[in-house]
Amino acid sequence: MNRKKRINQVLKAKQKKKNAKLHNSNKPRYISKAERAALAEETENTAPAEQEPESAIQQ
Numbered sequence: 001m002n003r004k005k006r007i008n009q010v011l012k013a014k015q016k017k018k019n020a021k022l023h024n025s026n027k028p029r030y031i032s033k034a035e036r037a038a039l040a041e042e043t044e045n046t047a048p049a050e051q052e053p054e055s056a057i058q059q
Contacts, residue, residue, distance in 0.1 A: 031039075
């Protein structure tokens, strides 16, 4: 009886792990500090360039 129980327990655990891999998490992807800094720098560089034509149009 113990052998059957142990085998079933192992098989159920493997099945549970397979099912867990099939479902995606709602958790957002991790973005490293360096990547966040690069994105912030990129947006700062593009933002003033976009704002200049708008100010020229307003004048």
